[in-house]
Amino acid sequence: MNNRPSRRELIRTGGVVAGSLLADKTIVLEAQTPGDTAQPIPASDRVRFGIIGVGMQGSGLLANAISLPGIECVGAADLYDGRHMLAKEITKNPSLPTSRRYRELLDRKDIDCIVAAVPDHWHRRVVVDACNAGKDIYCEKPMSHTAAEGFAMVEAAQNNNRIVQIGSQRVSSVLCAKARELYREGAIGDVEMVELTLGRNDPNGAWQYPPPTDLSPQTLDWNTWLNDAPKMPFDKFRFARWRCWKEYGTGVGGDLMVHLLSGMLVTLGWNEIPRSASALGGIVRWKDGRNMPDLHVVLFDYHGIPVYVRLSLGTESPELARFMGPKGILDAAGFDLRLARQRGEDAAPSYYSSGFPQKMRDAYVKQWHAQHAVAPGKEPLMEDVVYRGNDWDDVRPHLWNFFRAVKSRKPVVEDAVFGNHAAIACHMANESYFRQKTVYWDAASRTIKT
Numbered sequence: 001m002n003n004r005p006s007r008r009e010l011i012r013t014g015g016v017v018a019g020s021l022l023a024d025k026t027i028v029l030e031a032q033t034p035g036d037t038a039q040p041i042p043a044s045d046r047v048r049f050g051i052i053g054v055g056m057q058g059s060g061l062l063a064n065a066i067s068l069p070g071i072e073c074v075g076a077a078d079l080y081d082g083r084h085m086l087a088k089e090i091t092k093n094p095s096l097p098t099s100r101r102y103r104e105l106l107d108r109k110d111i112d113c114i115v116a117a118v119p120d121h122w123h124r125r126v127v128v129d130a131c132n133a134g135k136d137i138y139c140e141k142p143m144s145h146t147a148a149e150g151f152a153m154v155e156a157a158q159n160n161n162r163i164v165q166i167g168s169q170r171v172s173s174v175l176c177a178k179a180r181e182l183y184r185e186g187a188i189g190d191v192e193m194v195e196l197t198l199g200r201n202d203p204n205g206a207w208q209y210p211p212p213t214d215l216s217p218q219t220l221d222w223n224t225w226l227n228d229a230p231k232m233p234f235d236k237f238r239f240a241r242w243r244c245w246k247e248y249g250t251g252v253g254g255d256l257m258v259h260l261l262s263g264m265l266v267t268l269g270w271n272e273i274p275r276s277a278s279a280l281g282g283i284v285r286w287k288d289g290r291n292m293p294d295l296h297v298v299l300f301d302y303h304g305i306p307v308y309v310r311l312s313l314g315t316e317s318p319e320l321a322r323f324m325g326p327k328g329i330l331d332a333a334g335f336d337l338r339l340a341r342q343r344g345e346d347a348a349p350s351y352y353s354s355g356f357p358q359k360m361r362d363a364y365v366k367q368w369h370a371q372h373a374v375a376p377g378k379e380p381l382m383e384d385v386v387y388r389g390n391d392w393d394d395v396r397p398h399l400w401n402f403f404r405a406v407k408s409r410k411p412v413v414e415d416a417v418f419g420n421h422a423a424i425a426c427h428m429a430n431e432s433y434f435r436q437k438t439v440y441w442d443a444a445s446r447t448i449k450t
Helices: 005-019 056-066 083-089 103-107 120-132 147-158 173-185 221-225 236-240 252-269 351-355 359-372 395-408 416-435
Strands: 020-026 047-052 071-077 113-116 137-140 164-166 193-200 276-282 294-304 305-312 319-325 329-330 334-339 381-388 439-442 447-448
Touching: 005 447, 020 351, 047 056, 047 395, 056 071, 056 083, 056 113, 056 395, 071 103, 103 120, 113 395, 120 147, 147 416, 147 447, 164 276, 164 351, 164 395, 164 416, 173 252, 173 329, 173 334, 193 252, 252 294, 252 305, 252 319, 252 329, 252 416, 276 416, 294 416, 351 359, 416 439, 416 447
Parallel strands: 020 381, 047 071, 047 113, 113 137, 137 164, 193 305
Antiparallel strands: 193 319, 276 294, 276 439, 294 305, 319 329, 329 334, 334 381, 439 447
């Protein structure tokens, strides 16, 4: 019969003296209302913008933008006529100038900047054209449709001295700012590993959106919408569900992963492309003709730090960014941030001593307690702290930061260089999936290689 104490028993019996008391504390971060002011905004400080793309995301950006003080929409462009009416409804301006041709907005001298929410395969063209026309631009994520396109966008921004902000909104949230502050203060020590996870389990979450009921070649400029993608007959589902196909979108990588990676980069103070990406996945549930995976699991190498990403459209799971270090764990969820500190010390005599003869084990345990004993009431308090605030993906602060930069000319956090780095990671994840092997970033040639 084995009479040796188990690891659990040793910890239970020895941990009372040297263990830690546990406690939780919740801190509500003060809500920051962008541009909250009772004072009227002088005409010289107002920002007049035009919006390109007024679909699901663009309509939300438009509504949030015009809710900010001193911000005015003075024009909208979309290839689908129904969204011209929608823009007028949102702005409550039946006279709002609308067009199918976005270049009309770029040519207007009374427009200070552009907000763009178009499919991924349009990002490069719209951003480069805006910069070349002297317009600052807010462009939805991911920044690019391919790695090469991203560098063209960076060059256009730099050559024209234009402000480009990419739309991964969490980087401007109060929770993200707190996460970065805690990490810079050494709350968890140097990060050793990161886990980023998110799962959905419904048709809407898998982009099976209902096309507009009046969509037709008469109400939509289909051939222009295709842009550089292969020509094909009008397809209302490809228009509404473009994220499902690599010809127009970047899948869960560009829709979900880029948010998680952008928040990670800001939290940790990184601004770089990963060394490599190894992906697995497939079209597991949504076999509707799409060619982008609905399950995508990726392991990135960021200068030696493993970053694991798991995205699923077939099983719902909470959004979580977990940062792990020797001093504890920092968990960033949808509406809160949890810091769980760890001492990294033994709480009881080593369970390895269960292999000692009884006399030796007794002596070891006695010595261990003598060296580690803590007087009653003096036990260290290990406190989990939870910070609560607005949604990590709070849109208004991100838009506000962009509009302020248009006036001040100060840099934004998620500029073209940052956006390019985050997007390339997603392109690497997709390339690894399609090539079925690990891919590497080659900085010299600016290409993804195996």
